[in-house]
Amino acid sequence: MADKEYFVQGNEACALGALAAGCTFFAGYPITPSTEIAEVMSRKLPQIGGHFIQMEDEIAAVGAIIGASWAGQKVVTATSGPGISLMQENIGYAVMTETPIVIINMQRGSPSTGQPTRSAQADMMQTKWGSHGDYETIALAPSSVQECFDYTVKAFNLAEKYRCPVFVMADEIVGHMREKIVIPEKVDIVPRQMPEKTDNYLPYDAPENGTTPMPSFGQGYNIHVTGLTHDKRGYPSTDDEETHTELVTRLCNKITENTKEITSIEHQFLDDAETIVLSYGIPSRSALTAVKQARQQGLKVGYIKLGVVWPFPIDTLQELTKNAKRIIVPELNLGQVYLEVDRVLGKHAKVELLSKIGGALHTPGEILDKIVEE
Amino acid sequence: MRTDIRIAGFGGQGVLMCGIVIAKAASLYDNNYAVQTQSYGPEARGGASRTEVVVSDEQIDYPKVENPEIFVAMSHEALLKYIDDIQEEAILLIDPNLVYQDEIKEIIEDKKLQVYTSKATETAEETIGKKIVANIxxxxxxxGATGVISVEAAKKSILDSVPQGTEDLNMKAFEEGMKIVEKIN
Structure with a gap:
């Protein structure tokens, strides 16, 4: 077997990525513009002995994938804004119970049912803050069909490694666009690790800033899974301050303290750059065109693309942009990741938002106009 | 070099399929880069519909079409709806039975368009015997008119995309289409 080439939609590439990563279970409720993911999974999963379930709604969809994950399966659901809103309660449950799940969000115009067939990046902050409580998640933002495949594989691997919900934050444009993808002969996969069975086995005995291997139901471990604050045995311990502090701090730190491991950043033309266009997801393709055009005009402009948006790579960005005077953030929303960029880099550079909503992608010309405007 | 292509018609005529076949031919069989996008809304089920393809010999950053250098029109309504941003001296390929040429004289002159005609629907119906292959x-x-993709790549891409059992029909449709295209200005 050699590498294989396909010409497919971003949605199909997400489904192929999930399958390549070892996914055996999908539960979801079809919604534009993510429906093709469910379609592909419904055809392919039964062929490999996996399961596809169309649930009654998205609340139940996340409930089902959490259950299947605890039964030892690698799991995914796919949706868009209205579905993501319904999923929030169970996303918090997955955080607290440290359940590896992958959620693909093909973002569309919003709030509410908004613009089903148009693009947006307006769920970025919801991914961070949508469920109640202090928590951290991981969010990746593909900008091409190949990245839809690659990032979905990466999402599964990160979910296993950090035992948390991982989001693939794509959008309508990348979901419906078709491009060639190359599926390598060998895809690197992080397998589910079973813990060692010992007499005094503790399912939540994780190291500081880390996780512990996850047992599956039916394998002989005594485990208790709860959304209540729990001790190392997994038993509820809801009024002990120390237990709660230790648990919730670890749940956050296992992500933020490992940001350098998790993150992926691409950059070009930074050496002498005075202005940097910092983007993620689909606008980064307009941004790169605009930056190349600016360079042709002799302007000192650089390009940074975040492959992983959350956790936010504070240290790496501060290092990469230390000589920049100005940072432009194009986003398909009214200013979300821009706020984080400004918080982190605003002390040494002027951070400017280039917002666009309504469904269309920034044109390179719009970004170039912003670059030359002083 | 980057070529921006737009194909427009009624929903249901197969313009989307046509765009997919072109982009697939370019990227899988001609070893170029290609991106295909489409209007994705109620118009995809009737009314004016369009697909856009970018073909390039280098990596394509901006994936959308801004000013098409090639515009294919299979309906008058879709032509009028989507032609405004066409580049000067672009190639305009129309089905003359579905586009009123008198009504587009002005834009052809203004933009100095190179106009090609192909009686695709009539040929599909009468020569091939199946109206459904008009898109092929x-x-x-x-x-025939543009050479953006090679004949060989186009044929492989068609065979890869059409339902089993319709290969000969579609090959015939493709060959006929190459023959009947005419430059008229």
Whole structure:
């Protein structure tokens, strides 16, 4: 077997990525513009002995994938804004119970049912803050069909490694666009690790800033899974301050303290750059065109693309942009990741938002106009 | 070099399929880069519908079409709806039975368009005997008029994309489309 080439939609590439990563279970409720993911999974999963379930709604969809994950399966659901809103309660449950799940969000115009067939990046902050409580998640933002495949594989691997919900934050444009993808002969996969069975086995005995291997139901471990604050045995311990502090701090730190491991950043033309266009997801393709055009005009402009948006790579960005005077953030929303960029880099550079909503992608010309405007 | 292509017609004529076949031919069989996008809304089920393809010999950053250098029109309504941003001296390929040429004289002159005609729908119905392959006849005419993708790649891509059992029909449609395309100005 050699590498294989396909010409497919971003949605199909997400489904192929999930399958390549070892996914055996999908539960979801079809919604534009993510429906093709469910379609592909419904055809392919039964062929490999996996399961596809169309649930009654998205609340139940996340409930089902959490259950299947605890039964030892690698799991995914796919949706868009209205579905993501319904999923929030169970996303918090997955955080607290440290359940590896992958959620693909093909973002569309919003709030509410908004613009089903148009693009947006307006769920970025919801991914961070949508469920109640202090928590951290991981969010990746593909900008091409190949990245839809690659990032979905990466999402599964990160979910296993950090035992948390991982989001693939794509959008309508990348979901419906078709491009060639190359599926390598060998895809690197992080397998589910079973813990060692010992007499005094503790399912939540994780190291500081880390996780512990996850047992599956039916394998002989005594485990208790709860959304209540729990001790190392997994038993509820809801009024002990120390237990709660230790648990919730670890749940956050296992992500933020490992940001350098998790993150992926691409950059070009930074050496002498005075202005940097910092983007993620689909606008980064307009941004790169605009930056190349600016360079042709002799302007000192650089390009940074975040492959992983959350956790936010504070240290790496501060290092990469230390000589920049100005940072432009194009986003398909009214200013979300821009706020984080400004918080982190605003002390040494002027951070400017280039917002666009309504469904269309920034044109390179719009970004170039912003670059030359002083 | 980057070529921006737009194909427009009624929903249901197969313009989307036509765009997919072109982009697949370019990226899988001609070893170029290609991106295909489409209007994705109620218009995809009737009314004016369009697909856009970018073909390039280098990596494509901006994936959308801004000012098409090639515009294929299979309906008058879709032509009028989507032609405004066409580049000067672009190639305009139309089905003359579905586009009122008198009504587009002005834009042809203003933009100095190179106009090609292909009676794709009539040919599909009368010569091939299946109206449904009009899009593949038009694809043949597109290859004949523009050469953006090679004949060999186009054929492989068609065979890869059409339902089993319709290969001969579609090959015939493609060949016929190559033959009937005419430059008229």
């Amino acid at each position: 006849v038009m694809l043949g005419s597109f290859v």
